[in-house]
Amino acid sequence: DAGVIQSPRHEVTEMGQEVTLRCKPISGHNSLFWYRQTMMRGLELLIYFNNNVPIDDSGMPEDRFSAKMPNASFSTLKIQPSEPRDSAVYFCASSPGTGDTQYFGPGTRLTVL
């Protein structure tokens, strides 16, 4: 298995632009997680899905952030409009089920100018 795949690996955009981050979880995994990592706040859980259904989005910072999982093999995290404070590394992770080991993707480094 190729592991969790994220794209793009790097994204540089200007304030106000829409940003879409993509994730392909490991085949057969039922849970998918989106995290954000910054030096100041560490690793924060934004949202997680179980069987394609959002279970907990309490970590989503504000309405500018939205996430979807239209099927078991694809998820997106969208920021619209983006702001400089959104600059961070965004990780997607998947696991066979809730409470299991999570397998992380390589991350997307987002820079908002």
Place this chain on the structure above:
Amino acid sequence: SQQGEEDPQALSIQEGENATMNCSYKTSINNLQWYRQNSGRGLVHLILIRSNEREKHSGRLRVTLDTSKKSSSLLITASRAADTASYFCATDGSNYKLTFGKGTLLTVNP
């Protein structure tokens, strides 16, 4: 609130020495996991210890869990330069969400 908190924040040792990192948490857990992150990479799972376990081994790794003190430790024996990375503990509560600490940056000098 932050669940797992690692200690120390940074640790520098010589190759061949043992490295011990600690993690404290606040609420009851189902399990505790340790992850490793190399610079610029994603996190990699190292070991999971369940709340009814007290100690677990995996190669050069040894994890202990004391639920009465709400703490865990990760011991890496005979460290190597390649062990240089950040190490995170993660706990899950009743909602199965993992909450990560801010990590311990381990530097192993050759």
